[in-house]
Amino acid sequence: EREEVGAGYNSEDEYEAAAARIEAMDPATVEQQEHWFEKALRDKKGFIIKQMKEDGACLFRAVADQVYGDQDMHEVVRKHCMDYLMKNADYFSNYVTEDFTTYINRKRKNNCHGNHIEMQAMAEMYNRPVEVYQYSTGTSAVEPINTFHGIHQNEDEPIRVSYHRNIHYNSVVNPNKATIGVGLGLPSFKPGFAEQSLMKNAIKTSEESWIEQQMLEDKKRATDWEATNEAIEEQVARESYLQWLRDQEKQARQVRGPSQPRKASATCSSATAAASSGLEEWTSRSPRQRSSASSPEHPELHAELGIKPPSPGTVLALAKPPSPCAPGTSSQFSAGADRATSPLVSLYPALECRALIQQMSPSAFGLNDWDDDEILASVLAVSQQEYLDSMKKNKVHRDPPPDKS
CATH class of the missing domain: 3.90.70.80 (Cathepsin B; Chain A)
Known part of the structure; x- marks a missing residue:
């Protein structure tokens, strides 16, 4: 070196x-x-x-x-x-x-x-x-x-x-x-341009990521708000429906009012509904049900005509009795009796109606809701008795006495 x-x-x-x-x-x-x-x-x-x-x-x-x-x-x-x-x-x-x-x-x-x-x-x-x-x-x-x-x-x-x-x-x-x-x-090279581009890209990426994150958070909050709003609406609708039911029940009670005695002029629809419910109780319970052989009323009529009263089972097979409230019932019975030419034909409808009425419960006529059931029942029985008596009188006057010669 x-x-x-x-x-x-x-x-x-x-x-x-x-x-x-x-x-x-x-x-x-x-x-x-x-x-x-x-x-x-x-x-x-x-x-x-x-x-x-x-x-x-x-x-x-x-x-x-x-x-x-x-x-x-x-x-x-x-x-x-x-x-x-x-x-x-x-x-x-x-x-x-x-x-x-x-x-x-x-x-x-x-x-x-x-x-x-x-x-x-x-x-x-x-x-x-x-x-x-x-x-x-x-x-x-x-x-x-x-x-x-x-x-x-x-x-x-x-x-x-x-x-x-x-x-x-x-x-x-x-x-x-x-x-x-x-x-x-x-x-075309510019010093620092690459760094600036990288910085811009980094800022853009950061902003996009931040925006996406904020959008996701907003969607989450909106979803929670919608779910909460739906729950509130459902609760309000439920409360409104329950309040409506309470109002309807209250109005029905106000219209119905306190328990008051009903008049004899009740509608036939209520009597018919009561009768339909009462028909089911004919065979099970009826305070008026009795055998025709022991009937104290008009035994001589059964003996003279040779008619056997219908049994309870037979009563059920008969036609449905007309409603006492139906218009024209009495006139139909009297018209049928006037047109009859035979004693059997003339008296059978009356006997049938009487037997049915005796065996029917008061609920069949809508009497179970009345406060004066006993009075109405007695009035109805008297009316029926008078009707049967008039039928027998008319029969005696129309039929001539038998020729004894």
Whole structure:
């Protein structure tokens, strides 16, 4: 290596003398200077120093961090830089004291340091100025100590690096301005547009997710409200129906009024309904049911005519008796009696009607609801007796006495 040093290195930090000077520096002093330098850049320029890995490729790492956004792309940056130097060897070889090919081959190693020639090549290659910052005791601490310009002047953000302890480079970035991708020759490329698009997409996705969540919550609340409303409507309808039933029952009670004795002029419909219900009780219970043989009324009439009174079973087989309320019942009986020519034919309807009436219960005539049932029953019995007596008198007057000769 000493022979190579005698031949002349173009990178100052590769000299052993530089390494010896670094070892002789006080670590506390170096730490204080580093802290002051970082604070000055942040306060006066708004720049932030990003620490790069110290492996000999720190310069290429710092450039890769600002061009590609990833310091691990340093191998690509180194390769492009060396290729650019070889293509422009007639120009850059004038700044190298050693063999240019040997210099390029040595610089292609990943652990070999870069220096001024490589900075100038990268400034031209990316067409972006390269600014180098280094701490010092003067006011120029926040100003670049060296700037390498490209071939064409433009408004692109420069590549900024910081030089530490005369051996290491870090990346200096402006957090308020995007520089990644600038200098790569990408058409219609706008720095930071990708981040803005990603941010817009993220915001849009977040808003859509939030809107969907809110819509889902609204649907849940609407569903709960509809279910609650339906339950309330059902409860109101039920209460309304029950109240209507109570009102109807109350009105019916008011119309019916307190228990009062009914008049004899009740409608025939009620008497007919009572009679239909009373017919079922003829064979089971009837206070007036009695045998015809023991009937105390008109036994001589049965003996003279030779008519056997109908039994209870026979009564059920007879036709349904007419309702006492039906109009024209008495006239029909009297008309039938007047038209009869035979004693059997004339008296049978009256006997049949009398037997049926005697065996029927008062409920058949709707008398069970009356308060004066006994009075009405007695009146009805007297009326029937008078009717039968008139029938017998009419029969005696019409029939001539038998010829005794």
